[in-house]
Amino acid sequence: MRNRTRDLRTARRGQQFGKFRVTQLNLVPLVDTFVSIVFFTLTTTTVGELAPIVPGVTLPETTVGTPALSQLTLGVGATVTLGNRPIMATLDAAAEPSNDPRFPLKVPTLYRAMKSLADSLRHAKGLGAQDDLKVALAIQGDKTMRYDLLSRFMATARLAGFTHLALQVQRVGVGP
Amino acid sequence: MGMRSHEEGHLNLVPLVDILTSIVFFSLLTYAGTALAALTSFDLVLPPVVVTSPDEVKQLKKEDDVLNLLLAVRVANDHLEVEHSAEGGFHTRIDSLSTRSLDSLQALMTEIRARYPSNRDVVVIPADNVAYDDIVRVLERLKKSRFSGISLGTKARATPVTTP
Numbered sequence: 001m002r003n004r005t006r007d008l009r010t011a012r013r014g015q016q017f018g019k020f021r022v023t024q025l026n027l028v029p030l031v032d033t034f035v036s037i038v039f040f041t042l043t044t045t046t047v048g049e050l051a052p053i054v055p056g057v058t059l060p061e062t063t064v065g066t067p068a069l070s071q072l073t074l075g076v077g078a079t080v081t082l083g084n085r086p087i088m089a090t091l092d093a094a095a096e097p098s099n100d101p102r103f104p105l106k107v108p109t110l111y112r113a114m115k116s117l118a119d120s121l122r123h124a125k126g127l128g129a130q131d132d133l134k135v136a137l138a139i140q141g142d143k144t145m146r147y148d149l150l151s152r153f154m155a156t157a158r159l160a161g162f163t164h165l166a167l168q169v170q171r172v173g174v175g176p
Numbered sequence: 177m178g179m180r181s182h183e184e185g186h187l188n189l190v191p192l193v194d195i196l197t198s199i200v201f202f203s204l205l206t207y208a209g210t211a212l213a214a215l216t217s218f219d220l221v222l223p224p225v226v227v228t229s230p231d232e233v234k235q236l237k238k239e240d241d242v243l244n245l246l247l248a249v250r251v252a253n254d255h256l257e258v259e260h261s262a263e264g265g266f267h268t269r270i271d272s273l274s275t276r277s278l279d280s281l282q283a284l285m286t287e288i289r290a291r292y293p294s295n296r297d298v299v300v301i302p303a304d305n306v307a308y309d310d311i312v313r314v315l316e317r318l319k320k321s322r323f324s325g326i327s328l329g330t331k332a333r334a335t336p337v338t339t340p
Contacts, residue, residue, distance in 0.1 A: 029191055060311075065216030065217065067215065068217040143307065165219075170214055
């Protein structure tokens, strides 16, 4: 009789507390996802903005300077590239004379590509034809390139409207 | 009962290992070399121009636009020349482009920078046949001498040129 009463009481309590079932929340996938998010956030904010090297270009080396950020890049290896888009062979660029006597250093084919890009940037920024483009052009040139060729590329870029030029080189060692 | 109270909870590390494996896989796949983070840049300014007409003078916006010292470094394959316009003109020649010569250049430019502290500009005028690598070595020494307004000049041409 006593056992029966106890069993009934236990059953009644079971019914009462049955609605307060203890559930388990598995936080492991959440932690895994957060690990991924933190990892990719850190890598894309630090590495994503750094400038990549144009393929096929052996850059000069230096020990000074801060890390260069990604910019519109003119690459000069075996091929001249503008923003990773091949424009012409470097040998062809070197052999191509200017078609404008006022600007003897101009490389006409490269100028057309640069002017087209500069015009589209001006259009996108709502700038007038005479306004400063305010877009820096980084030049990544092979270290064996002669200065007369580099000066032609620089003159062509300035003629097309890119007045802010930077030479991107490879940093080695630790300098001031 | 006593055994049960001492039971340890276990953390399922399998998904974490899966995620880390994915990260390592895609990191290796997209690896572009350590050179990605090792680029640096020399920002160039436009070379100075001689202003003669009154209209051009009016376009100068502030006093800083006017150079008080015209300083130039000429770079050839076998020597360097440093020139400036102060004190009736200064000119010196440093033989070769060796490390020792570049050390001499850096010492001289540091001295000029200290003597004329308001001037941060220097024009580098390489000869046509100088390699880009040598130009960068000179630019590096100018940076170390705390010149920030570095421009690259070239000799004036009258006719269209091609490059050998």
